[in-house]
Amino acid sequence: MNFAGFLLTQCLNALSQASILFFIASGLTLIFGIMRIVNFAHGALFMLGAYAGYTAVRVTGSFTAALIFAPIVTGLVGIAFERVFLSRLYARGDGGAYLMVTFGLAVIMGEAIRLIWGAQALGVPTPEALRGAVLLLDQPFPRYRLFLIVIGATAAIAMWQFLERTRAGLLIRAVSQNAEMVHALGTNVEWVRTGVFGLGCAMAAIGGVLAAPLVTAFLGMSASVIIDAFVIVIIGGMGSFLGSIIGSLLVAFVQVFGAYYYPDLAMAIMYLLMLMILVVRPGGLLGKEE
Amino acid sequence: MPLLECTGLTRRFGALVAVDNVTMTVEPGEIRAVIGPNGAGKSTLFNVITGVLKPTDGEALFEGERISGLPVYEVVQRGISRTFQLTHLFPQLSARENVRIAAQAKLKGRWAMTGGAAVFEQSQHLADAALERLRLTRFADTPARNLSHGDQRLLEIAMAVAQGPTLLMLDEPTQGLSIEETEHAIGILQQMLAGGDLTVILVEHDMEVVFKLAHRITVLHRGQVIADGLPGEVKADAQVQSAYLGGFE
């Protein structure tokens, strides 16, 4: 295997990984930007997406159906949760309560998923059109991963344009900078919050569906993914959309190359990265939070 | 030996120089007022001296030893206690417990993980004495958050006093107080300071308070010291008058 081929393969691996991470992290950072809370249930929502996707594929045989069904279901669950519980906590200004409630949601979802789908890991078949590999520089590279890169990049650009160019995007950015002002100007800030929360959940779910063919749907996803997402958001800056892209890329490259050179440390690398980041920046928060 | 010596103390935030080459000497037993228009850098100066911020340049010596750059808790242990512009208390705890915890901070037994009856007794004593001094004894059992704003400011001062500091730094102690409360506070401060065993630096906007209490005044403007001397001198100083746009009352 020549070095150029190796390098290309690994870079593409990292990009495909970054794509999945982006779906989770962008949602988390958007939610933080607009609500100033870290949605601890984000990993569980990702997991719900994966499991819902599994069911969609089993029932309809179509991966595309999963990509539509899972985010809708998860988005609705998220919106319901936000309306019923989170919106009542705004007045309190109690950081601890948010942590507990979103954690409670994560636990409930974890248990519910265990109940509905069982404790075994569930495999999701790679969609037919995306099976097999293509040859790049004489190295075979899975089509599915190329698909991930494409869909991730598309989504990232689409989101970016949405935030920068559309009125809705402008509203979102405005609310995350100064909610009171926007409210005074007549917009229903609550609906913006609910909408963004639902959007964030849907993004996470898409990430889950995309990840399922690679890693299967399993109960431990929730905890490991939330840590990844949190590290990315810290690196990129809490509330910064572009930061979530940069963070996803950085973390993905560290994970992929780290796993190659130090396979024994594969699992520990994420945690070490996280420890390093949080230790170097004890407050832990950049971006929109002072 | 001067109690506090600041030499060329500077603090930058990027391009903004909040504290600019401040040199200030405070003698034991002195009551020094630090005044200046808003944004002059008074609170930042306090923060640099007490360790909340590190100086970008210069140093501060307390009793001859360098304190600039030390962590906040260390500075307190050396003998400096302060209050803040925004009231900081333990809201759910009683007034007495607020002050007791403050007093306990200077006692060796504060690390005791069992019993500690002696530590409790001692700190209780100091707390009651401080509450007495600030005439807050009747509120001893009231949760701090239930006190009026004025009494809360006084409680904060009680907490600082209970620590038995060598240097007491008060950041706008009368801020947010009504005229009545301010007079009340001045009276109490005057009583406290009559003993002469404390050195005090106080940041104040209220000139009445300043002229009633201070021995010397330091004037800051845009982070720099523009005047430093006896109240009469400072009042007459042209630079000071222009900084305040039209002079004092």
Add this chain to the structure above:
Amino acid sequence: MRFAWTFAIAVVLACLVPLVSPNYMMTIIVEALIWGIFAMSLDLLVGYTRLYSFGHVAAYGLGAYTSALLLLHFNLPLPIAIILAVAISSLIAVPIAWVCTRTHGVSFAMLTLAFAQLGYAMLYRFKEFTGGSNGLAGIPRPAGPFGLEVFQGKIGYFYLVVFCLFGSYLLCRLLVNSPFGSVLAGIRENEAKTSALGYNTRAYKRAVVIASYGFGSLAGALYAPFAGFASPELFFWLISGKVLIMVIVGGAGTLIGPIIGGIFFIFLEHQLAEFTDLWPLIFGAIFIAFVMLAPQGIWGLVTSAASERRRSPGDAASESEDVTGASA
């Protein structure tokens, strides 16, 4: 004095339990008491210092695997193995405490979770030691010291756990009612102010994290020999959730609340599990309800009838109540 009497009565009642309970219940009772210890250990962090930990399972898992390994490889007398397991786990908690207390709020919670996940991952990585996904089975309960065989039976083990529960409760109570404990109250109320008063708050937080992990590991260390095995389940993150629920619903910041919360949770779990699979969801929903509507928890509700405001050890001491159990 009132405390001493209540405590003594509780001890006597506890000792009488085996006389009135059928044998099959004893297993559940012992498990419930172990979780009581575990929940109380988390209360030190969550209730007394307001440090929300989402990774407390690490303490439990550490204690369990350490005692399991000590018993399997060295055949030490049971009480010695447990004490050693707690000591080792507390040592391991030192770097964890050091790192985690450099942050606060969400970051702190995430870091504790990260450490727990790290432990979980290491169980699989070092499967020669830990048995990987199969875990460690056949954990013995060796006799001793002095040929004491009483812990090998269920009843004997029950008394061991009761001793540990009451003993650690007393120790925790001493801790939270001490000057150290009053500083924790200050940190809980306003950490910035506590630091500004001259306390090295980071050091205090480190200490309480280590203490919390220490007592948590005691629970785990008691569990492994009781169950006879240790498996990666004991490091799964949902356990951190379970114990957090016990603390909040039981009544954070009261020590007793979480103990009772833990005991009742386990009993309810066993009873409900017979009727429905939905019980974890029910508990999750109850948890959220309490967080939103009654954050002081059950015991908090009960005792707030007795006293108006949140106590700090100094408050209690000034009312000359017998807080330490010893005469002043």
